[in-house]
Amino acid sequence: MNIVDRALRNWKLHILALILTVIAELIGPYSFDVGPAKLVVLPLLYSFALGALCGLPALKLLSKDDMIETSSLVGVTFFFLMARYGTLVGPNFWKVVHSAPALILQEFGNIGTVFFGIPIAVMLGLRREAVGAAFSNARESNIAIVGEKYGMDSPEGIGVMGVYVTGTVFGALFCSFLASFVASTMPFFSPQALAMACGTGSAGMMSASLAPLVKMWPDMADELSALAAASNMCSGLDGVYMCVFLSLPISEWLVRLCGVKEAPSVPTGAKN
């Protein structure tokens, strides 16, 4: 029996997921003020946090095997969401096409990771890890790029895996708070621009950051969701090229500028 079969037969997981979903939906969305910012918390954050709590070793609720089995299912759980996103883009198709210049150009904003991330990483004492950590938001395709170019057992590989795991653990919570914070304290940004910024190539983080925007501008819910989904789709398509041709070379240049002089790692198989 392979891992997916075991996961499917593990009724504890499905029942737990259902219970968490019902609890999260019963609590419902909340918004509260933190200083000048308005933070919005939604059921999707509760269900994630409660799920993570179920994994506490002290509760003895989930074993390591349960967690590994669950993670074999997570990819497919997104299928319904992606179908729903498609049906949000469809009715707004011409509106999205009309925004195409902004949608395409804002993709270059994803390089913002480099200029924020590399200096901070070097300041914190990371060396070659900085390149892997800060050249992208470290989703699955970015890991593949690092694996091929530097090898996964290299410092660059450690960097990209570190940010990947940071994303799976804190990404949804953090992006959701980030979006509510920016939306409520920086009137410079229109809701449409913020919606486009939500799409970074990770459906989970996109939804988590889009959710508070939809809550704040309910009249524009469909338009904002269509823009976010379209932007996420763009990132999925151009992400690899953007990384290979732009953000990775810029990272290499910037990290040297910040004083890290070590040569880039080479995958073990490629060494002579």
Place this chain on the structure above:
Amino acid sequence: MMKSKQMAIFLIICAVQILIGNWVGSQQGLTVWGAQGAAASAALLQDAIPGLLVLLGIVAGGVLIYHLIPWKGLPAVAYIVTLGCVVTVPGFPGAEQLTAWVSKINFIGLCTPILAYAGLAVGKDIGVLKQQGWRIVVVGLFVFVGTFIGSAVIAELVLRAMAH
């Protein structure tokens, strides 16, 4: 990639969770039950079923296209989202009906069961995170800020330029 049979079973499990989550959350099924009785509440649940079946059809169609195309450069979700878009573009036969049906499924609510599974799985990553240390976490958070702000600034400037 999962085998087709495994995927079919799991999609049905997901569909049940989505239906119940949607009923409790966006349709306020339990409140309606209390106020107007079980029949009214059950009617709400029924309202969402056609939309859910449409989504299931889009998912199945997307996966089928993925299997039929020999080039595997795109993941199955890319076909799913594209198919969902095509069948609801104004002018596609029946697009309005399909859009009306799926609109009964709140898309933010769809994320609740997804993130429940993600949360249940997350414990296995905590060890890796401890091993990597807090510095990488800090860098990771700045990375997420960087891509969000970077994209938002460019989008805002281009939208303003287009408005002129």
